[in-house]
Amino acid sequence: MKKILIANRGEIAVRIIRACREMGLSPISVYSECDRGALHVRYADEAYAIGPSAPRESYLHADALLDVARRSGADAVHPGYGFLAENQEFAAAVRAAGLTFIGPSPEAIALMGSKTAARAAAARAGVPVVPGTGEPLAPDAPDADVARIADEVGYPLLVKAVAGGGGKGMRTVTDRTELIGAVGAARSEARTAFGEAAVYFERQLVRPRHVEVQLLGDEHGTVVPFVERECSIQRRHQKVVEETPSLAVSPALRQAMTSAAAAVARSVGYTNAGTIEFLLDEDGRFYFLEMNTRLQVEHPITEMVTGIDLVRWQIRIARGERLDIDPEAVLAPNGHAIECRIYAEDPDNNFLPSPGRILQLRAPAGPGIRDDSGAGAGLDVPIFYDPMISKLVAWAENRPQALARMRRALDEYLVTGIRTTLPFFSWLLAQPAFIEGRFHTAYLDEELKARNGRPFTEARPEAEEIAAIAAAIHATMTGAAPASATGRWKVQARLDGLRTGARPVRGGSAGGIRL
Amino acid sequence: MQYEVEIEGRVRTVIVTRTGDGFAVRVDDHARIVDAVRIDAHVLSLLVGELWPTHDTGPADRGTDARRRLGPRTSYEVALSRAGSAQLIVSVGATPFTVTLNGRRRAKDVAGPAGAGPQRIVAPMPGKVIRVLVQAGDAVLARQPLVVVEAMKMENELRAARDGTVAAIHVKEGASVDAGAPLIDIT
Structure with missing residues (x-):
């Protein structure tokens, strides 16, 4: 492996470029029209345009990405998170093109990417799941059927996209009156975000915490779970603050949760980086929520307390190397x-x-x-x-x-x-x-x-005064100044500025100022 | 140099005088000494020294013993950018202010959260109108959601700034809108 195509943008593309550099690999970037000047383009060895700014025409455009891989001679593709990271067709297409996909197998993405199939897999591995529907709602289910299924699950409940992630396509429903509207909204958001409108129900637990377990799995059967991350600080189901370790997790609970996470991953032959998300209730019981078959946004906090470079390990695992990190050490946060x-x-x-x-x-x-x-x-x-x-x-x-x-x-x-x-x-x-x-x-x-x-x-009054002072000093420094009539002052100010070395013009009070 | 500075709906009189190594500045009746350095095209570093106002006996006194009468010198980093012909956006730390210098008085942004009078809800960015939640003639309360615009992959609820009545709805569900497009008027 010598050249890695990074099929992403923004901070995660920069993060992957950094790992490539540290490993002596050549990072190749792609960019949409509006990203020509972006950091991930400037940091890369090579960068290629892949289309207009709309994601569908660029970062989600698998053919354009594979075309760049061919043109540049890349031998591997890192998908980052979001975009095509959890798209099994893309992972399969990368493999079919003779390239290495830096991530799990297309089969694992397909299985764990379906929230309902993943719940079934967790249950088979002996891990409790959040109560809810086993199958997605039929897309044409009459409202009465939807209401009946919701009654069986019980309120309050969550409507969740089968293909979901990142809080998109998710709605909370506290009672029956909100149900049909919420299902419609979740379906429409899911269709936009994931191209698939299927949704299912999950009972909403009372004041749960979101606690998740990072995993690495190699291609030789080793799965290593890491100390948990606490991600309960969410706005509209999107994580905004994450920390590790969790204040709510005792050493015994950590042992139980990380073992359960590893069991789920092993049971599906999971490889590369992934994360198993749990809900933890007030009594310390935990439930499988879903698996993210990719690098997580919040992976850096795990890196900070374990000293492990997760992106570097993603690449090493994809090269077929064996995980040789100490499983005890990565459960004991520094x-x-x-x-x-x-x-x-x-x-x-x-x-x-x-x-x-x-x-x-x-x-x-x-x-x-x-x-x-x-x-x-x-x-x-x-x-x-x-x-x-x-x-x-x-x-x-x-x-x-x-x-x-x-x-x-x-x-x-x-x-x-x-x-x-x-x-x-x-x-x-x-x-x-x-x-x-x-x-x-x-x-x-x-x-x-x-x-x-x-x-x-x-709104500090002091800041307001400082803004007024700054504007006036700026005007004085640039030589733009008030004059008696708009229109004339600009010319006058410029002339005066030239003559006097940007000294302000003295004058009346009715002009305008321009930067 | 005297400026009329309109900021947050208030007009302040700012007098700036160059001194040897900086500026003497008076905002309304509050006098300060300011050391200003331009960092780049947009950024000024200001060291603002308070003058003890009670002992200020006039210009004659100011030159002689200014240093002793200086209070703490507070450091501010200020970013300025142009917004329209006579307006600047001036950010002090994280707080941006819209500032008009000597310009004609501008009506305050009608969609602004403060103040009274009619509100126009405009699209904050290009996007698609997903839902219109009110009808013309509806009475609405402050912070009541009015319209949902999808942009940046998220659905965003736009809310009323104040209580009022829906006077006009300018868009239909499903419409694509540009940034700044009027959506709903409230009186």
Whole structure:
């Protein structure tokens, strides 16, 4: 293996490029129209255009990707996460083209990618699953049948996409009146996101935590589970903060959960990196939720507490190497790590996406800080893709110190030109319930509802005055100045600027200023 | 140099005077000494020193013993970008402000969350209208969801900023909209 085609974009493409570099492999990038200037293009050895910005015409366009693999002489393909990472046809097509797919087999993707088939596989391996329907709802099921099936599962319940992931195609239903609307919405979102509208029901557990187990499996039958990740801090079913280890997991529970996760993976002959997600109830009982047959967004926190480079191991496993990591060591975390997913969203406006040009970006650094980012000053956050701009990770000897580091790093992080979720994280990390670890998967949505849109960005009168001062000084420095009439002032200001070395023009008060 | 600076709906008078190594700045009646350095096309670093206002006896006193009367020098990083002909977006830390310098007074963004009067709900980005949740004539409450626009693979609920009545609906479900396209008017 010499050249790896990275069939992705953004921070994960950069992450994979870094692993390639450290292994002496040549990274090949692909880009859509709007990504020509992106970091993953500039960091790569070679980069190829694969089509227009819409994902369907570029990063989801399997033929275009395979064509680049051929042209560039790549011998392996890393799919990252999202896009085609869990698409068994793509994995099979990569293999059929004589290339190595850096991930599990197409068969494993197909089996575990279907949420209903995966639940059945977990049950066969003796692992409890969240109560719910065994089969997807028929696409043409009459409303009355849907309601009857829902009654059997019991309320509150979740409508989930069979092909789901990342919280898309998922809806909570608290009673019968919301059911049919929620099924319709979940189906439509699932069709858009995954090309498959099938949905099923799961009972909603009372205040569960989301705890997941990272696995690596080699092609020689070894499966190694890692210390758990706690991912209960979610907004609209999307993880926004992850940490490891979980405050809710005792050593005995860790032993039980990681053994169960490994049992499920072994039972389906799973290879490469994958994650088994569990729900953990208030009594310490855990239930199989689903398996992600790919590298997870939140993999860095596991790397921070185990010292294992998961992407490097993905590549080594794909080359046929044997896992030789100490299974005991990766269950014993060194310190504590936490990740915040920084999004180009406006937390003060219902978290609406905030695409646009980044004017200024300075990432935090220093002890225990890792920032996996695909963004930079001068780059646009495109409207076409997930608006995550960075994963900010803090590591320290223990949780309180890790939180202190994260708060410090959030304060250091400077992004202007777009709105980001940085102020939201500063708020969250100051909440007593969060600090004490008293939370569950609905915690954040409940807190946000209680806040009722109260802004996270404090409107400090001082900042307002500083903005006024900065604007006036900027105008003075650039030589643009007020004049008695609009239109004339620009010329006058420029002439004066030339004559006097950008000294301001003195004049009346009715003009305009331009940058 | 005197500027009328409109910020967050308020007009402030800012007087900037070059001094030897910086600027003396007065916002309304609050005097400060500012050291300003341009970092790049968009970014200024400001060190803002408070002047103790009670002992300020006038310009004659200012030059002689300014240093002793300086309070703490607070560091700010400020990013400026142009937004329209006379408007700047000025970000102090993470907080962006829309600033108009000496310009004609602009009506505040009608979709803004604060203030009173009619609201126009506009598409925040290009996308597709998935659902319209209200009808013309409906009474709506602040933060009530009005319309769902799908963009960046997510469905986004756009909400009313204040209580009001739906005056007009400009789009149909299924329509593709550009950024800034009017969706719903509320009076």
